[in-house]
Amino acid sequence: xxxxxxxxxxxxxxxxxxxxxxxxxxxxxxxxxxxxxxxxxxxxxxxxxxxxxxxxxxxxxxxxxxxxxxxxxxxxxxxxxxxxxxxxxxxxxxxxxxxxxxxxxxxxxxxxxxxxxxxxxxxxxxxxxxxxxxxxxxxxxxxxxxxxxxxxxxxxxxxxxxxxxxxxxxxxxxxxxxxxxxxxxxxxxxxxxxxxxxxxxxxxxxxxxxxxxxxxxxxxxxxxxxxxxxxxxxxxxxxxxxxxxxxxxxxxxxxxxxxxxxxxxxxxxxxxxxxxxxxxxxxxxxxxxxxxxxxxxxxxxxxxxxxxxxxxxxxxxxxxxxxxxxxxxxxxxxxxxxxxxxxxxxxxxxxxxxxxxxxxxxxxxxxxxxxxxxxxxxxxxxxxxxxxxxxxxxxxxxxxxxxxxxxxxxxxxxxxxxxxxxxxxxxxxxxxxxxxxxxxxxxxxxxxxxxxxxxxxxxxx
Numbered sequence: 001x002x003x004x005x006x007x008x009x010x011x012x013x014x015x016x017x018x019x020x021x022x023x024x025x026x027x028x029x030x031x032x033x034x035x036x037x038x039x040x041x042x043x044x045x046x047x048x049x050x051x052x053x054x055x056x057x058x059x060x061x062x063x064x065x066x067x068x069x070x071x072x073x074x075x076x077x078x079x080x081x082x083x084x085x086x087x088x089x090x091x092x093x094x095x096x097x098x099x100x101x102x103x104x105x106x107x108x109x110x111x112x113x114x115x116x117x118x119x120x121x122x123x124x125x126x127x128x129x130x131x132x133x134x135x136x137x138x139x140x141x142x143x144x145x146x147x148x149x150x151x152x153x154x155x156x157x158x159x160x161x162x163x164x165x166x167x168x169x170x171x172x173x174x175x176x177x178x179x180x181x182x183x184x185x186x187x188x189x190x191x192x193x194x195x196x197x198x199x200x201x202x203x204x205x206x207x208x209x210x211x212x213x214x215x216x217x218x219x220x221x222x223x224x225x226x227x228x229x230x231x232x233x234x235x236x237x238x239x240x241x242x243x244x245x246x247x248x249x250x251x252x253x254x255x256x257x258x259x260x261x262x263x264x265x266x267x268x269x270x271x272x273x274x275x276x277x278x279x280x281x282x283x284x285x286x287x288x289x290x291x292x293x294x295x296x297x298x299x300x301x302x303x304x305x306x307x308x309x310x311x312x313x314x315x316x317x318x319x320x321x322x323x324x325x326x327x328x329x330x331x332x333x334x335x336x337x338x339x340x341x342x343x344x345x346x347x348x349x350x351x352x353x354x355x356x357x358x359x360x361x362x363x364x365x366x367x368x369x370x371x372x373x374x375x376x377x378x379x380x381x382x383x384x385x386x387x388x389x390x391x392x393x394x395x396x397x398x399x400x401x402x403x404x405x406x407x408x409x410x411x412x413x414x415x416x417x418x419x420x421x422x423x424x425x426x427x428x429x430x431x432x433x434x435x436x437x438x439x440x441x442x443x444x445x446x447x448x449x450x451x452x453x454x455x456x457x458x459x460x461x
Contacts, residue, residue, distance in 0.1 A: 163281070163283050172222050173324075174189065174222065176188075176219070176272075177189060177217070177218070177322060178216075178217075188202060189272035191254045192254055193254065194251075195253060197244050199229070199244065201243060202240065202337055205322045207300060208300060210231055217230070221248075227248055230244050233370055235361055235371040236304055238373075239353065240365070254324060255332065256331065257332060259354035262286055262310060264285075267327070268284060268285060268286055268314055268327060269325075270283075270323065270350065271325075271326065272319060272321070272322070272323030274316070274319040277319070285313060287312055287313050289354075290308055290309075291311045292308060292425040292429045293306065306429050307353050307429070308429040308433060309337070309351035310352045313349070315350065317339060321337060332355055333355050334352030335352055335355065336352050337351055337353050338350070357433060374431060375401070375458060376405075378394075378395065378396055379394050379395045381394050382422075383412055384422075390414040390421045390444075391413045391426070393407055393413065394409065395409060401457055404456075405454065407453075413427055416442045417430055431457060434457050436459045441453075441454055
């Protein structure tokens with residue numbers, strides 16, 4: 001198939017094939033021939049001879065003559081006016097001196113007179129301004145000033161304010177209480193109860209003195225007299241305590257009032273040693289009453305109580321604790337105990353134990369050194385939802401007053417002894433302010449229904 005034909009020795013068969021048609025060149029397309037062919041009458045090639053070189057025409061161009069060129073445009077020629085040569089700048093002349101101005105005759109006389117008048121007017125105006133400012137602005141220093149001093153004093157009681165009169169009456173009845181150990185010191189306040197030397201204060205003020213036998217307990221009076229004190233008794237459940245000083249003569253005794261008659265908006269004065277600053281007095285008003293305030297144990301106190309507090313905006317800070325809260329008649333209506341201080345300083349929310357609740361505790365501590373409290377034998381937690389809010393019973397002690405009254409775990413106490421209960425702290429206050437062995441009415445919620453019952457608190461001793 002791919003071999004040479006017979007009789008062929010070369011690459012192709014050279015025998016002419018006259019029987020087959022031979023290829024011919026067809027005439028070009030007329031359009032292509034006109035675009036790419038030679039122009040008519042031209043027989044030479046269009047390609048330039050590469051060896052011909054550049055053809056340079058050395059014939060100089062004739063100058064253009066617009067007069068002979070009928071196609072030339074209109075043009076402007078230079079004007080036939082002579083131009084003056086530029087003048088070189090002259091050098092500045094000599095400067096005028098005072099002699100030239102005044103005596104050289106180079107300045108006119110009326111010009112000199114005008115300059116003189118202007119200078120005179122400027123000087124006159126400056127003098128007037130200086131004189132005026134000297135009279136308006138007074139000198140900074142003077143040796144003729146006498147200070148006006150009133151040395152009549154404030155002996156007239158009518159001229160003294162109510163706060164100052166109360167401060168004067170209570171000053172000697174308030175003491176500063178200091179508890180010191182080998183490594184620390186604590187400061188609180190208190191007030192004298194009677195001539196024999198009993199002093200009321202807070203339990204958290206004297207906790208260290210009660211728990212550390214080497215602690216030193218002292219009472220510091222208004223005249224800075226320091227007297228050793230002894231702990232009479234304390235009650236962590238109400239945060240109250242009583243100490244006693246011996247052989248102190250001429251004690252100023254506090255007058256106790258009735259906290260049940262205190263009204264919201266009433267003026268009050270707080271005494272004490274806030275931040276260790278003794279003999280400090282702050283004033284304000286009663287901003288609320290019957291405010292349940294929980295007091296929890298910490299590193300320096302074993303107090304675990306909920307007080308039924310008098311709320312005041314009189315500044316109370318650490319160190320005021322145990323001092324008296326006094327009404328406008330210098331009567332003690334509360335014991336300064338706590339302050340709401342998220343920033344560490346007073347923000348106008350201080351709390352005091354009402355004196356009506358403090359008196360039985362103080363009297364019991366003086367008599368026996370301890371205090372018995374009513375209890376019903378339950379633990380509770382605050383509950384608030386769309387069905388009920390109050391103090392929900394979490395646990396009932398076997399054989400307790402609550403068990404005998406029929407209370408069960410899950411019951412929600414909503415009223416106790418006539419006081420609406422909105423949380424566990426209010427139930428604690430309501431129970432503690434009731435009487436031992438005295439029947440109390442209460443209301444509770446159970447499984448969607450409300451019931452009433454009677455319970456008799458017993459002593460916790």
